[in-house]
Amino acid sequence: MSEAEVKNDKGFWRRLKAGLGKTRSQLATGVGNLLLGEREISEDVLDDLETSLLLTDVGVSTTKEVMDALRLRVSRKELNNTAALHGALAKLLKELLAPLVRPFEIRKDRPFIIFFVGVNGVGKTTTIGKLARRLTAEGLSVLLAAGDTFRAAAVEQLKVWGERNEIPVIAQASGADSASVVFDAIKAAQARKVDVVLADTAGRLQDKTNLMEELKKIHRVVNRFDANAPHEVILVLDAGIGQNAISQAKAFIEAVDVSGFVLTKLDGSAKAGVIFAIAAELKKMGLTKPVYFIGVGERVEDLRPFDAGDFVDALLANE
Numbered sequence: 539m540s541e542a543e544v545k546n547d548k549g550f551w552r553r554l555k556a557g558l559g560k561t562r563s564q565l566a567t568g569v570g571n572l573l574l575g576e577r578e579i580s581e582d583v584l585d586d587l588e589t590s591l592l593l594t595d596v597g598v599s600t601t602k603e604v605m606d607a608l609r610l611r612v613s614r615k616e617l618n619n620t621a622a623l624h625g626a627l628a629k630l631l632k633e634l635l636a637p638l639v640r641p642f643e644i645r646k647d648r649p650f651i652i653f654f655v656g657v658n659g660v661g662k663t664t665t666i667g668k669l670a671r672r673l674t675a676e677g678l679s680v681l682l683a684a685g686d687t688f689r690a691a692a693v694e695q696l697k698v699w700g701e702r703n704e705i706p707v708i709a710q711a712s713g714a715d716s717a718s719v720v721f722d723a724i725k726a727a728q729a730r731k732v733d734v735v736l737a738d739t740a741g742r743l744q745d746k747t748n749l750m751e752e753l754k755k756i757h758r759v760v761n762r763f764d765a766n767a768p769h770e771v772i773l774v775l776d777a778g779i780g781q782n783a784i785s786q787a788k789a790f791i792e793a794v795d796v797s798g799f800v801l802t803k804l805d806g807s808a809k810a811g812v813i814f815a816i817a818a819e820l821k822k823m824g825l826t827k828p829v830y831f832i833g834v835g836e837r838v839e840d841l842r843p844f845d846a847g848d849f850v851d852a853l854l855a856n857e
């Protein structure tokens with residue numbers, strides 16, 4: 539690692555820890571107990587830990603799974619003090635998140651077409667802006683498709699991100715057919731030899747059925763253009779809603795072929811534990827889908843590739 543990389547890494551670690559601050563302090567009652575040096579593991583310590591996991595929305599079944607595993611090891615005298623328990627907890631939590639880790643990659647297809655889906659206000663448009671910046675920094679050319687035609691403000695918001703990053707935005711008047719906007723954008727990207735199309739979609743329509751039908755329609759239109767497209771369908775979830783994110787994820791997975799997730803607003807919420815519930819739910823559904831990025835703030839640099847190790851370490855960090 540170069541000096542600049544080390545510095546950037548340290549900055550990121552600080553931001554991740556700060557971003558997860560609310561969840562971290564929620565967990566602190568339970569985990570704090572584990573961090574106070576090497577003490578004996580009492581039933582109180584285990585109970586506090588269990589309560590803390592539940593309060594951060596890790597979920598009932600995952601919390602039980604974790605606590606059962608830890609209690610078993612305590613009863614077998616494999617974990618002799620709170621420091622060992624802390625280490626075992628971190629390892630277990632990292633294992634639970636491991637299936638969610640897959641680096642986000644722009645594969646060979648051109649243009650590489652990515653849809654962003656999710657209910658209103660979760661952070662789709664903001665995530666597109668942040669990701670656009672990241673991709674252009676990597677030397678890729680990017681074009682934005684204002685597929686959320688339901689609200690006039692949505693188009694404007696995307697245009698602001700486009701201007702800020704000097705990235706073209708393909709839009710039509712609000713109320714236009716969003717499939718046709720996305721299709722136009724793809725044709726433009728092809729003509730201009732643009733690498734990546736990031737397509738925004740509406741989060742709110744008259745009702746949920748309409749929303750899902752519209753997403754399916756965009757999907758079909760794009761698929762006709764390129765049988766492999768869309769190459770990614772990213773579901774954006776707001777960590778602040780905790781366990782409700784699970785039902786949203788299920789609804790979108792059923793309707794459109796979600797290929798991965800972005801979990802936003804981890805900074806504003808004490809419920810970052812929901813990521814464990816997401817992992818558990820996917821496992822139950824027999825699906826493997828990555829969390830590509832996490833959002834820990836509103837600035838461009840607050841969209842970070844998801845790393846299970848860093849995430850758990852930041853969550854359990856002392857201070």
Ligand SMILES: Nc1nc2c(ncn2[C@@H]2O[C@H](COP(=O)(O)OP(=O)(O)OP(=O)(O)O)[C@@H](O)[C@H]2O)c(=O)[nH]1
Pocket residue numbers: 656657658659660661662663664665686692740741742774802803804805806832833834835836840
């Ligand atoms: N604190 C914090 N705020 C975020 C994050 N990501 C997005 N936001 C904010 O959440 C709000 C909603 O974000 P949008 O990107 O407009 O959400 P959207 O999904 O496009 O919403 P609709 O267009 O209404 O469907 C904005 O104020 C964003 O700045 C994050 O990681 N942390």
Ligand SMILES: [Mg+2]
Pocket residue numbers: 662663664686692738
């Ligand atoms: Mg939006």
